[in-house]
Amino acid sequence: MSFPWAEEYKPKHPAMQWLDQRLPLPRLVYGAIGAGYPVPRNLNYFWNFGVLAGAALAIQIITGIVLAMHYAANAGVAFDSVESIMRDVNAGWFLRYAHANGASMFFIVVYVHIFRGLYYGSYKPPREMVWMLGVVIFLLMMATAFMGYVLPWGQMSFWGAQVITGFFSAIPVVGENIRIWLLGGYAPDQAALNRFFSLHYLLPFVIAGVIILHIWALHIPGSNNPTGVEVKGPQDTVPFHPYYTAKDGVGVGVFLLVFALLLFFAPNYLGHPDNYIEANPLSTPAHIVPEWYFWPFYAILRSFTADFILPAKLWGVLAMFGSILLLFFLPWLDKSPVRSSNFRPVYRVFFWILVVDVLVLGYVGGSEATPVYLMLGQITSGYYFAHFLIILPIVSALERTRPLPNSITEAVLQGKSGSRMSETAVDGNVAPAE
Amino acid sequence: MVSLILRYINYIIGAAFAFVLLIALWGTASELITNPPKATAEEEFHLEPEPLALHSDGPFGTYDYRQVQRGFQVYKEVCSACHSLKQVAFRDLEKIGYSEAQVKAIAAGWQIEQPDVNKDTGEPATRPNVASDRFPLPFANDVAARAANNNAIPPDLSLMAKAREGGPAYIHSLLTGYTDPKTFTHDGKSLAKEFPDFTVPTGLHFNPYFPNLNIAMPPPLTQDGQVQYQDGTRATVDQMSKDVSAFLMWTAEPNLAKRHATGFGAVIFLLIFTGLTFGAYRNIWRGIKH
Numbered sequence: 135m136s137f138p139w140a141e142e143y144k145p146k147h148p149a150m151q152w153l154d155q156r157l158p159l160p161r162l163v164y165g166a167i168g169a170g171y172p173v174p175r176n177l178n179y180f181w182n183f184g185v186l187a188g189a190a191l192a193i194q195i196i197t198g199i200v201l202a203m204h205y206a207a208n209a210g211v212a213f214d215s216v217e218s219i220m221r222d223v224n225a226g227w228f229l230r231y232a233h234a235n236g237a238s239m240f241f242i243v244v245y246v247h248i249f250r251g252l253y254y255g256s257y258k259p260p261r262e263m264v265w266m267l268g269v270v271i272f273l274l275m276m277a278t279a280f281m282g283y284v285l286p287w288g289q290m291s292f293w294g295a296q297v298i299t300g301f302f303s304a305i306p307v308v309g310e311n312i313r314i315w316l317l318g319g320y321a322p323d324q325a326a327l328n329r330f331f332s333l334h335y336l337l338p339f340v341i342a343g344v345i346i347l348h349i350w351a352l353h354i355p356g357s358n359n360p361t362g363v364e365v366k367g368p369q370d371t372v373p374f375h376p377y378y379t380a381k382d383g384v385g386v387g388v389f390l391l392v393f394a395l396l397l398f399f400a401p402n403y404l405g406h407p408d409n410y411i412e413a414n415p416l417s418t419p420a421h422i423v424p425e426w427y428f429w430p431f432y433a434i435l436r437s438f439t440a441d442f443i444l445p446a447k448l449w450g451v452l453a454m455f456g457s458i459l460l461l462f463f464l465p466w467l468d469k470s471p472v473r474s475s476n477f478r479p480v481y482r483v484f485f486w487i488l489v490v491d492v493l494v495l496g497y498v499g500g501s502e503a504t505p506v507y508l509m510l511g512q513i514t515s516g517y518y519f520a521h522f523l524i525i526l527p528i529v530s531a532l533e534r535t536r537p538l539p540n541s542i543t544e545a546v547l548q549g550k551s552g553s554r555m556s557e558t559a560v561d562g563n564v565a566p567a568e
Numbered sequence: 569m570v571s572l573i574l575r576y577i578n579y580i581i582g583a584a585f586a587f588v589l590l591i592a593l594w595g596t597a598s599e600l601i602t603n604p605p606k607a608t609a610e611e612e613f614h615l616e617p618e619p620l621a622l623h624s625d626g627p628f629g630t631y632d633y634r635q636v637q638r639g640f641q642v643y644k645e646v647c648s649a650c651h652s653l654k655q656v657a658f659r660d661l662e663k664i665g666y667s668e669a670q671v672k673a674i675a676a677g678w679q680i681e682q683p684d685v686n687k688d689t690g691e692p693a694t695r696p697n698v699a700s701d702r703f704p705l706p707f708a709n710d711v712a713a714r715a716a717n718n719n720a721i722p723p724d725l726s727l728m729a730k731a732r733e734g735g736p737a738y739i740h741s742l743l744t745g746y747t748d749p750k751t752f753t754h755d756g757k758s759l760a761k762e763f764p765d766f767t768v769p770t771g772l773h774f775n776p777y778f779p780n781l782n783i784a785m786p787p788p789l790t791q792d793g794q795v796q797y798q799d800g801t802r803a804t805v806d807q808m809s810k811d812v813s814a815f816l817m818w819t820a821e822p823n824l825a826k827r828h829a830t831g832f833g834a835v836i837f838l839l840i841f842t843g844l845t846f847g848a849y850r851n852i853w854r855g856i857k858h
Contacts, residue, residue: 398831
């Protein structure tokens with residue numbers, strides 16, 4: 135695992151030597167996130183977001199376990215039990231707002247983490263498995279977040295569950311039966327709420343397990359870096375601890391600051407007022423919208439309004455799942471041997487168009503489906519698929535990339551490490567070292 | 569043939585999605601041109617809430633307990649006839665400045681009693697409220713609520729300030745926003761002229777702050793002096809409406825002041841913490857080009 139010059143774990147204290155011979159857990163930690171893991175020296179702050187995602191998961195699990203001690207997964211009392219947490223449980227308001235906004239923070243950092251991977255080509259060989267496991271984590275996160283949003287049993291919880299489980303009824307012939315089987319009834323009710331709670335408690339630990347695989351797979355080739363050039367020797371790396379533990383510490387501090395501002399001063403900003411109304415199967419809200427982190431996918435779903443061979447609804451569901459599943463094939467859709475977009479002048483332009491495209495999709499998904507927004511959504515959805523399935527394969531095959539630095543160290547010593555996304559960093563025309 | 573399809577499968581799938589989206593786009597666009605959506609009275613004449621300044625606004629907001637107490641009086645004397653407040657307990661009133669004795673008196677004197685059973689016969693009965701009780705429901709069940717209110721259920725008010733876009737500002741605007749649809753104008757346009765067919769269904773009341781313009785609730789605050797404030801504040805309709813909005817903000821978010829104070833401390837701590845981690849980071853990386 136990792137590089138030959140990685141520091142070996144040498145316990146000094148007899149007790150640690152004793153432990154190391156029997157259960158080398160400290161050795162594992164030392165090699166994974168300690169001084170035994172050499173990391174490229176030129177990582178920028180965008181490489182903090184993996185650790186931040188881990189921190190967000192930890193916060194969700196801790197606050198979630200305590201909330202589960204007070205929450206009652208019963209359709210008759212779920213809404214009131216959440217309000218009781220807010221009013222009567224010591225610091226209950228803190229726990230609940232931390233958990234609800236923690237989910238948003240988790241998605242914010244994961245989206246930055248994903249787009250960092252897209253920009254710097256972190257999905258390319260030899261890190262395909264790291265990327266694919268990341269997509270698995272993302273899918274699990276979406277399922278967990280969806281089921282968690284159902285638990286307070288507000289209007290958006292109920293109607294969101296109604297809409298999302300409705301996807302399955304788009305499957306031809308057996309769809310409706312699958313939907314009823316998943317819900318345990320014809321509509322979301324006691325059975326659905328109870329199983330969603332069970333799964334919402336289970337899936338975060340599955341996520342934690344897949345994260346271990348994600349990090350394991352990462353540690354085989356080691357981290358990518360802003361130049362995308364592979365590590366060539368010891369001069370290119372620094373030990374993870376203390377160098378990146380210190381840098382991640384700064385990231386965690388900033389993350390917690392943003393989190394605190396949201397939690398303490400705008401805890402309902404990202405939520406929907408309708409979820410403070412208890413679920414009522416007889417009263418449909420005027421506009422059913424999911425949480426903000428699903429908006430781009432909701433926009434894709436809604437964009438398919440025309441029946442063509444298949445019913446529009448089935449197209450929408452296929453496209454929505456397809457928009458995530460296609461990420462599994464990204465390492466093979468992108469044929470360019472150069473990883474970092476700093477050295478890919480054409481792809482870099484399309485990357486930023488994609489960022490704008492997804493932001494517009496998000497905006498459309500959160501808005502009412504008026505004809506104008508619908509058309510905007512249809513155009514941006516089309517571009518999303520075109521980007522990954524058509525533009526990227528062609529551009530990556532034809533593009534003339536800029537010359538790469540010979541090594542990370544060379545790039546760093548010439549001040550062109552790419553650790554800042556400035557024009558000097560991407561100019562790329564590196565002269566041979568003298 | 570199959571290998572050819574597999575080789576270009578990404579282009580085929582991408583083109584398929586793009587093509588179906590183009591058809592959908594064509595459909596949406598032609599629908600928009602041939603059958604443009606007609607403007608509705610709700611779209612043209614629905615008003616956003618007027619801004620309302622409360623002591624609880626902003627990152628340092630706390631509650632003005634005198635105002636919240638006045639708002640409680642409005643709730644007690646006006647709203648509570650129809651609207652429940654089921655998430656709030658009488659004991660919670662101690663948090664807005666009432667003494668324990670006052671809370672006991674308020675609970676004991678509350679008009680609607682708590683459902684109970686007769687200890688001897690087991691028959692349904694009622695008993696006076698105690699401080700630990702939540703505010704009792706004004707109607708025994710939804711059927712009774714509908715029957716008494718022209719087939720509309722008066723919503724619970726505990727969370728109203730968080731359950732509507734605009735929060736307390738919406739409540740204030742709604743309570744003071746009843747007006748005559750015949751003379752109502754907005755942006756220089758007259759409702760009666762733009763939508764001559766617009767009528768208010770029997771039993772409903774015109775209110776431009778309500779999403780569909782017609783609300784089942786009759787104007788609850790109709791005249792100045794409807795309640796007699798103990799602290800000498802003049803009970804104008806506007807004042808009563810502001811006070812009850814402040815009260816409902818408190819019922820929706822009783823821990824707001826504590827949350828703001830905790831948050832202030834947390835942010836100060838995190839600023840110092842982040843500063844220290846940044847110092848440590850600079851120190852550790854000193855002399856290493858990266």
